[in-house]
Amino acid sequence: GENVEQHPSTLSVQEGDSAVIKCTYSDSASNYFPWYKQELGKGPQLIIDIRSNVGEKKDQRIAVTLNKTAKHFSLHITETQPEDSAVYFCAASAGTSYGKLTFGQGTILTVHP
Amino acid sequence: GAVVSQHPSWVICKSGTSVKIECRSLDFQATTMFWYRQFPKQSLMLMATSNEGSKATYEQGVEKDKFLINHASLTLSTLTVTSAHPEDSSFYICSAPGTGYNEQFFGPGTRLTVL
Numbered sequence: 001g002e003n004v005e006q007h008p009s010t011l012s013v014q015e016g017d018s019a020v021i022k023c024t025y026s027d028s029a030s031n032y033f034p035w036y037k038q039e040l041g042k043g044p045q046l047i048i049d050i051r052s053n054v055g056e057k058k059d060q061r062i063a064v065t066l067n068k069t070a071k072h073f074s075l076h077i078t079e080t081q082p083e084d085s086a087v088y089f090c091a092a093s094a095g096t097s098y099g100k101l102t103f104g105q106g107t108i109l110t111v112h113p
Numbered sequence: 114g115a116v117v118s119q120h121p122s123w124v125i126c127k128s129g130t131s132v133k134i135e136c137r138s139l140d141f142q143a144t145t146m147f148w149y150r151q152f153p154k155q156s157l158m159l160m161a162t163s164n165e166g167s168k169a170t171y172e173q174g175v176e177k178d179k180f181l182i183n184h185a186s187l188t189l190s191t192l193t194v195t196s197a198h199p200e201d202s203s204f205y206i207c208s209a210p211g212t213g214y215n216e217q218f219f220g221p222g223t224r225l226t227v228l
Contacts, residue, residue, distance in 0.1 A: 032215040043206050043219040089156060093215045100147060101217060103156045
């Protein structure tokens with residue numbers, strides 16, 4: 001089955017700096033890669049996703065890059081703000097519709113004002 | 114976007130009792146829903162896939178007789194933790210697919226504490 005590795009486990013940055021979180025996956029059949037933000041005591045919220053037919057996607061301060069050959073994808077947050085502090089999870093899903101997600105271990109991001 | 118709700122948001126029960134958690138898709142229909150479990154400071158682990166009108170599919174290592182899933186309608190799936198024990202204490206989260214390719218919407222989660 002799919003295995004998703006996520007690094008780093010914790011990330012501390014100053015407000016205004018950039019943050020980068022990296023994930024690798026094992027199943028070459030995976031073709032959907034979402035990123036979720038989870039605040040304490042809440043369910044995950046989708047912040048951005050990318051499909052395997054593109055290499056990069058950007059939404060304001062958030063971007064995701066995908067390298068299918070190397071089987072890794074990354075989340076980039078620019079101009080970080082204290083409200084970006086949360087746990088971030090990457091995930092991967094195979095090609096069938098309603099595919100189940102395999103999650104990475106999570107990254108605790110702390111943005112210091 | 115699509116909204117998924119869960120009820121209750123938290124529950125405390127005694128060891129040996131059963132607890133039912135509901136997952137509802139509020140403004141869309143879901144023939145499939147997913148149930149995840151998340152222990153403190155850990156990732157989400159898929160427990161089972163709930164299928165409307167048929168049996169749930171459980172992930173390896175998940176006891177189907179302990180975690181009963183019923184998907185009785187296109188908007189409701191329930192997870193019943195039977196004979197709960199302290200080690201079942203966890204955050205249970207459901208999700209339902211949206212209309213986008215492989216897109217999933219997550220519920221707010223249910224915190225279960227077994228004393």
